[in-house]
Amino acid sequence: MPTPIQLELSRRKLLVSSAATVAVAGAAKDVRAADIRGKALQNTTAVALEVNGETQHLVLDNRTTLLDALREHLHLTGTKKGCDHGQCGACTVIVDGRRINSCLSLAVMHEGSKIQTIEGLGQPGNLHPMQAAFVKHDGFQCGYCTPGQICSSVAVLEEIKANIPSHVTANLTEQAAITSAEIRERMSGNICRCGAYSNIIDAIIEIAGVPA
Amino acid sequence: MQFDTPATSNPIDQLKVVGKPIHRIDGELKTTGRAMYAYEWYDPAVRYAYGYPVGAAIAKGHVIFIDSAAAKTAPGVLGVVTTLDVGDLEKGKLNTAKLFGGSEIQHYHQAIAVVVAETFEQACAAAALIKVEYAAEKGAFDLRAEMTHARTPDPSTEPDSSAGDFQAAFDTAAVTLDAEYSTPDQSHSMMEPHASIAAWDGDKVTVWTSSQMIDWWRTDLATTLGIDKEHVHLMSPFIGGGFGGKLFLRADAVLAALAAKAIGRPVKVALPRPMIPNNTTHRPATIQRIRIGAEHDGKITAIAHESWSGDLPGGGPETAVMQTRLLYAGENRMTAMKLATLDLPEGNAMRAPGEAPGLMALEIAIDEMSEKLGIDPIEFRIKNDTQVDPENPERPFSHRDLVGCLTLGAEKFGWAERARPGARRQGNWLVGIGVAAAFRNNLVMPSGARVKLDRDGVVTVETDMTDIGTGSYTIIAQTAAEMMGVGMDKVAVQLGDSRFPVSAGSGGQFGANSATSGVYAACVKLREAVSSKLGFNSADVVFENGDVRSGNRIVPLAEAAGEDGLVGEDTMEWGDLTKTHQQSTFGAHFVEVGVDIATGETRIRRMLAVCAAGRILNPITARSQVIGAMTMGAGGALSEELAVDTRHGFFVNHDLAGYEVPVHADIPHQEVIFMDETDPYSSPMKAKGVGELGLCGVSAAIANAIYNATGVRVRHYPITLDKLIGDLPDVA
Numbered sequence: 001m002p003t004p005i006q007l008e009l010s011r012r013k014l015l016v017s018s019a020a021t022v023a024v025a026g027a028a029k030d031v032r033a034a035d036i037r038g039k040a041l042q043n044t045t046a047v048a049l050e051v052n053g054e055t056q057h058l059v060l061d062n063r064t065t066l067l068d069a070l071r072e073h074l075h076l077t078g079t080k081k082g083c084d085h086g087q088c089g090a091c092t093v094i095v096d097g098r099r100i101n102s103c104l105s106l107a108v109m110h111e112g113s114k115i116q117t118i119e120g121l122g123q124p125g126n127l128h129p130m131q132a133a134f135v136k137h138d139g140f141q142c143g144y145c146t147p148g149q150i151c152s153s154v155a156v157l158e159e160i161k162a163n164i165p166s167h168v169t170a171n172l173t174e175q176a177a178i179t180s181a182e183i184r185e186r187m188s189g190n191i192c193r194c195g196a197y198s199n200i201i202d203a204i205i206e207i208a209g210v211p212a
Numbered sequence: 213m214q215f216d217t218p219a220t221s222n223p224i225d226q227l228k229v230v231g232k233p234i235h236r237i238d239g240e241l242k243t244t245g246r247a248m249y250a251y252e253w254y255d256p257a258v259r260y261a262y263g264y265p266v267g268a269a270i271a272k273g274h275v276i277f278i279d280s281a282a283a284k285t286a287p288g289v290l291g292v293v294t295t296l297d298v299g300d301l302e303k304g305k306l307n308t309a310k311l312f313g314g315s316e317i318q319h320y321h322q323a324i325a326v327v328v329a330e331t332f333e334q335a336c337a338a339a340a341l342i343k344v345e346y347a348a349e350k351g352a353f354d355l356r357a358e359m360t361h362a363r364t365p366d367p368s369t370e371p372d373s374s375a376g377d378f379q380a381a382f383d384t385a386a387v388t389l390d391a392e393y394s395t396p397d398q399s400h401s402m403m404e405p406h407a408s409i410a411a412w413d414g415d416k417v418t419v420w421t422s423s424q425m426i427d428w429w430r431t432d433l434a435t436t437l438g439i440d441k442e443h444v445h446l447m448s449p450f451i452g453g454g455f456g457g458k459l460f461l462r463a464d465a466v467l468a469a470l471a472a473k474a475i476g477r478p479v480k481v482a483l484p485r486p487m488i489p490n491n492t493t494h495r496p497a498t499i500q501r502i503r504i505g506a507e508h509d510g511k512i513t514a515i516a517h518e519s520w521s522g523d524l525p526g527g528g529p530e531t532a533v534m535q536t537r538l539l540y541a542g543e544n545r546m547t548a549m550k551l552a553t554l555d556l557p558e559g560n561a562m563r564a565p566g567e568a569p570g571l572m573a574l575e576i577a578i579d580e581m582s583e584k585l586g587i588d589p590i591e592f593r594i595k596n597d598t599q600v601d602p603e604n605p606e607r608p609f610s611h612r613d614l615v616g617c618l619t620l621g622a623e624k625f626g627w628a629e630r631a632r633p634g635a636r637r638q639g640n641w642l643v644g645i646g647v648a649a650a651f652r653n654n655l656v657m658p659s660g661a662r663v664k665l666d667r668d669g670v671v672t673v674e675t676d677m678t679d680i681g682t683g684s685y686t687i688i689a690q691t692a693a694e695m696m697g698v699g700m701d702k703v704a705v706q707l708g709d710s711r712f713p714v715s716a717g718s719g720g721q722f723g724a725n726s727a728t729s730g731v732y733a734a735c736v737k738l739r740e741a742v743s744s745k746l747g748f749n750s751a752d753v754v755f756e757n758g759d760v761r762s763g764n765r766i767v768p769l770a771e772a773a774g775e776d777g778l779v780g781e782d783t784m785e786w787g788d789l790t791k792t793h794q795q796s797t798f799g800a801h802f803v804e805v806g807v808d809i810a811t812g813e814t815r816i817r818r819m820l821a822v823c824a825a826g827r828i829l830n831p832i833t834a835r836s837q838v839i840g841a842m843t844m845g846a847g848g849a850l851s852e853e854l855a856v857d858t859r860h861g862f863f864v865n866h867d868l869a870g871y872e873v874p875v876h877a878d879i880p881h882q883e884v885i886f887m888d889e890t891d892p893y894s895s896p897m898k899a900k901g902v903g904e905l906g907l908c909g910v911s912a913a914i915a916n917a918i919y920n921a922t923g924v925r926v927r928h929y930p931i932t933l934d935k936l937i938g939d940l941p942d943v944a
Contacts, residue, residue: 077252078245083485087868118245135239141681143242144452195843
């Protein structure tokens with residue numbers, strides 16, 4: 001049951017408290033974010049992101065999501081906005097080795113982060129093996145969820161290798177196995193309304209190098 | 213070119229390129245994030261502004277006053293355009309509900325303002341400062357409550373059909389079924405939100421948008437803006453899915469154009485995801501009644517299908533009875549549709565409109581009837597196959613192989629192992645299999661193309677056709693390569709630009725067959741131009757290996773084109789073959805499910821579709837169409853339902869969290885088999901549509917599999933666990 005105080009929480013308080021959270025989570029490297037506390041509210045923040053191996057210096061409205069920083073400021077529009085609410089996975093990028101929904105993350109939270117987008121994975125004529133497997137198995141139709149599916153696929157195989165369990169991992173004391181059930185479960189945050197799932201699994205299984 | 217006699221042999225029959233499993237030519241662009249969708253067009257020299265739409269918070273009534281003072285002075289705001297500012301705008305011909313303009317509110321989340329700012333964040337924040345005063349009116353939102361007020365819709369929808377004497381035959385039939393079914397409102401939920409960028413140059417506007425039908429949008433946008441159609445340039449080369457939701461002009465294009473005009477800068481507008489289900493269109497809910505009468509031997513003697521649906525005033529019915537006029541034999545038959553006035557958002561086409569919800573009901577009814585008769589459901593369907601239009605027996609099907617689909621599928625799927633309902637159990641899982649027929653008419657639309665041959669021997673196709681994920685780029689390139697005798701590496705395809713010849717567009721599963729036929733026609737013109745230039749007799753000219761040959765003269769196409777190149781342009785038009793012959797596509801869906809005996813949770817284990825759809829132009833892209841449709845059918849069977857708030861008149865679960873489409877974990881490996889066939893009545897391509905066929909019947913096959921697994925018959929979609937759990941056997 002929300003109290004009136006929670007309901008009256010102002011945007012200013014929200015921004016201050018989120019900055020504080022960043023400081024805690026990001027520890028020492030987020031000095032700039034921590035400095036906002038107790039000072040006049042700044043609407044913009046300078047942030048440096050390492051995107052596909054290149055450092056990008058941006059001054060962003062604090063409300064800018066990582067997704068919009070990529071799409072609208074760096075014009076890396078391969079990362080897609082399907083819902084802007086963390087419901088579809090089209091905005092999936094790999095940040096410091098882990099996949100995230102970039103629409104649910106503010107850009108200013110990522111000072112110094114290494115961000116890999118679909119553009120960094122491979123390019124026409126120089127495809128990442130997963131991109132090539134998606135083409136080979138026709139793992140897409142309209143193509144709009146595809147960059148998110150591919151970024152997720154690459155990260156999912158790493159997550160299994162790193163022995164991070166999922167809802168369908170049967171035994172937590174053994175190394176997680178690369179199975180189609182594990183992949184389906186872990187890929188379920190990436191919606192494909194064209195319904196290419198069966199082909200996407202075929203592509204990922206081929207790259208994983210295991211029998212389906 | 214007029215197609216008015218069945219196709220004989222033509223260059224497509226060589227099948228050197230057409231029919232081959234060629235990977236999508238846009239595959240590298242899409243998998244590397246380089247395919248540019250509407251909201252992504254970017255010119256570094258242009259300062260784009262961001263428009264954020266505001267939707268009505270009532271379902272019916274009027275806007276009295278819009279207070280935009282706070283929004284206008286908010287940081288970064290460049291302007292606010294409200295529905296009251298612009299006044300009444302002429303509605304596009306193909307829209308039922310108006311998109312913007314004037315005080316009247318016809319449905320919830322109808323666009324009433326757009327706030328324009330330097331950044332997306334500023335526009336979004338300022339939009340929240342808009343205050344609106346409404347005069348709300350009472351509306352009708354509950355289909356079941358409005359059933360008794362429903363009326364026969366416009367005669368153009370063919371609301372009533374009959375042959376023989378249904379009632380008399382039904383009354384005297386040995387075995388009868390009389391059951392009611394329902395399907396809920398469904399949302400297209402394509403992954404790319406509706407989005408547009410508009411840029412004016414004087415009195416001309418260019419709009420990058422996400423449209424299935426370039427010319428329909430161009431025409432209706434010009435009407436709404438009150439400008440000459442020639443002054444509207446539309447671009448939509450990549451579309452992030454449509455499924456019918458992008459057939460007709462939408463508010464984002466209107467808002468972007470008006471906002472760009474108002475502030476004198478290009479403006480980009482995307483519909484926020486939570487606005488899409490109520491702002492745009494949806495597949496309307498239906499309530500259906502099906503009656504079937506048969507003799508003990510399984511011959512249907514009487515069949516009736518009635519359907520009730522609702523829409524805004526001026527809208528149409530969901531034509532859920534249409535397939536029942538053609539799918540099964542039976543001398544005595546009737547169909548009827550009734551339309552209620554509902555003040556919900558506009559109901560309109562979603563993938564396989566009519567047949568998708570119609571078959572969700574009919575193919576359960578057929579399963580029920582076969583059980584009453586004690587006849588295998590496949591045998592029952594085969595027994596009632598027809599090779600002619602049952603209402604007009606003098607009118608044959610052009611080609612119909614439903615029986616082949618059913619028998620081949622039964623063999624491949626292991627149908628013979630089907631157990632009695634509720635009899636097969638594996639641990640906690642009740643396991644069952646189900647079947648349903650797939651049926652969807654083959655429609656054709658006029659389609660134009662321009663084909664250019666240049667001095668390098670490159671063939672470039674230009675048409676306003678769209679590729680919504682269907683594979684248009686690839687099959688059009690295959691068609692041009694086959695016709696001009698060149699490899700795929702010598703073909704370029706440009707789509708989705710209103711400067712190109714008007715095509716069929718993407719809808720009604722008419723796109724692939726119609727658009728490639730248009731390219732065929734243009735290539736015939738180009739072949740004639742090449743022959744004529746070289747002084748060849750076009751009757752004996754051969755185009756192959758990048759050369760053109762006549763007798764012992766061989767000339768490379770590049771040389772034939774010369775410095776200036778050559779162009780062929782034509783439009784494929786259609787004669788009476790769709791009237792003299794019923795052209796339809798057929799299939800059979802097979803599904804195995806497991807239902808958890810304790811929770812009622814359904815998991816799909818296996819899926820197979822067998823499709824008879826004429827020549828398959830590209831087995832890779834065609835297969836993807838079918839597995840995608842099977843996936844959508846899984847959603848329709850098990851989870852998809854727009855929940856109606858019948859007090860306030862809107863869809864409550866209006867985003868991708870609440871409206872549950874299938875995800876990876878819901879879908880098993882899927883198998884598709886295409887019957888090896890051609891239909892010369894359809895087009896020179898001898899192909900038919902397949903993108904909607906794949907959806908038709910899937911949900912019923914799942915429903916029938918659930919019945920076979922559990923012995924519980926559910927007639928109201930979606931089949932969620934609450935509808936099963938009360939009747940499941942006790943957990944042993």
